[in-house]
Amino acid sequence: MCSVSTDDLEPLAVRAAAPAVLPDLPADAGLTWRPLTPGDIPAWFALCQVVDVHDDANERVAKSELADRFKGAWHDPVRDSVAGFDSDGNVRAYAWSVYRPVTEGTQAPVLFGAVHPEYRRRGLGRALLAWSEARGRQQLAAATVNLPARIRVYLDEAHTEARRLAEAAGFTPIRWYVxxxxxxxxxxxxxxxxxxxxxxxxxxxxxxxxxxxxxxxxxxxxxxxxxxxxxxxxxxxxxxxxxxxxxxxxxxxxxxxxxxxxxxxxxxxxxxxxxxxxxxxxxxxxxxxxxxxxxxxxxxxxxxxxxxxxxxxxxxxxxxxxxxxxxxxxxxxxxxxxxxxxxxxxxxxx
Missing domain, CATH: 3.40.630.30 (Gcn5-related N-acetyltransferase (GNAT))
Structure with a gap:
């Protein structure tokens, strides 16, 4: 846990520098943007499967793990998630800022997201990362306990393209796992x-x-x-x-x-x-x-x-x-x- 005294910290509402409005998502990608719902789990899971195979992910997502995202009072999918749906109802991209408020330790939203391989290199990943970071800042600004804070992105070490995207957005590698x-x-x-x-x-x-x-x-x-x-x-x-x-x-x-x-x-x-x-x-x-x-x-x-x-x-x-x-x-x-x-x-x- 962080040893920084909260007496030395500005209020988190100030430090978070949260925007009043979340950034717009691309209107020219042929996608309709809206929050994820439990009814979207099959289509969301289908996207995750394609992405996991394409990227040879270290760990694959299970459908039950996506369903768990709708459990727990701290999850607010209406405000914390967004997905891009094509005209057939397929999920082609999504972002979700998961944040569980705590009373000690570190306030730390973690950003999740993915873009279908066929929809990459259109700026969707960059836009979704900016959207979820902005949402993470809003979540932190609303925290009731002033603690050290960080916004997190976890990546497989082999996913160099995703790492370049995160670093270009100002995220810094800080911890390594094996x-x-x-x-x-x-x-x-x-x-x-x-x-x-x-x-x-x-x-x-x-x-x-x-x-x-x-x-x-x-x-x-x-x-x-x-x-x-x-x-x-x-x-x-x-x-x-x-x-x-x-x-x-x-x-x-x-x-x-x-x-x-x-x-x-x-x-x-x-x-x-x-x-x-x-x-x-x-x-x-x-x-x-x-x-x-x-x-x-x-x-x-x-x-x-x-x-x-x-x-x-x-x-x-x-x-x-x-x-x-x-x-x-x-x-x-x-x-x-x-x-x-x-x-x-x-x-x-x-």
Whole structure:
């Protein structure tokens, strides 16, 4: 989390420099522009599929993930999204500024968007990026808690054209991530559990304990992260179709019954065919500070690897911030994870 004192910050409503009106979108592209609705999910998903294949995306979008964009009180598709429809009702381009207000950490909209390959090089990507940035600034200007802020764009490292577009709009690369995988056909580590601790399967009745542990460990120590409230945790972490509770685990302190670490997993089967292997994916893993350096993360990861293997998966996968100060990259490497492909975060600091 950012260490800047809010006493040193101008009001976010000033820093955001939000426009009163969003910029116009191209009127000469043969498209009708309007917000996305739940009824548009099939056409929106069709666009995302074409774009993912054309761009050989590291991660492919699932239809259920698009449906989740209409859940949660912080989502406002009428104001935060726009899409270009051709005369047959096909979605040919879209943009969405996703913003979840927080009370600590960093206020940070993330911009999503895509343009059909046949509609590229007409200025649509540039116009949609400008539109979504402007909407992100409006979202920040309306924030009720004055915190450090940034507008985010995540890109695959191989997508050089998209990176040039973002950099031309003033976004700066600030963080790099690497996807890693671990062959489950190779002998797994012992997964020693430290004394005074036990590893248990995740269960819904411990969900609130896990959320609190996340907020007090990962969210407070991991760069750029902010706490989840109960609703956003339910929607974004444990409510998605791809979440696998049977592949998720908690580390429990025996003397107190307190959750001191956790690992949350997903099965993103839409990625398996294009990447050429099946995979259990570790979405989140963290350990409270006082238990770090004792092998807790390794025990959680080993438990997950065994669950993935029992589920017929060929690999265990995860991604890691290469600048993570906890030494996570080294932990993963020692457990047999190997680097695959990268992504990066570009931002405008507000």
């Amino acid at each position: 996807d890693m995988r671990r062959d489950l056909g190779v002998d797994l580590p012992a997964g020693h559990v430290p004394d005074g601790l036990r590893i248990e399967p995740y269960s819904r009745d411990r969900d609130e304990d896990v959320r609190v542990t996340h907020n007090e460990s990962f969210a407070r120590d991991h760069w750029g992260s902010s706490p989840f409230d109960a609703e956003s945790w339910a929607v974004d972490v444990v409510g998605g179709e791809k979440f696998r509770p049977d592949w998720s685990f908690i580390a429990v302190e025996e003397s107190t019954g307190r959750v001191v670490g956790y690992l949350m997993s997903g099965a993103y089967d839409q990625d398996w065919e294009p990447q050429g292997f099946t995979e259990g994916w570790t979405d989140l893993v963290s350990v409270r500070r006082e238990w770090r350096g004792r092998g807790v993360a390794g025990a959680l990861l080993t438990a997950a690897m065994r669950a993935y293997a029992a589920g017929g998966m060929q690999y265990a996968g995860l991604d890691v911030d290469t600048d993570n100060p906890s030494g996570a990259l080294g932990t993963y490497t020692r457990l047999g994870y190997e680097r695959r492909q990268g992504s990066l975060l570009l931002t405008k600091e507000i």
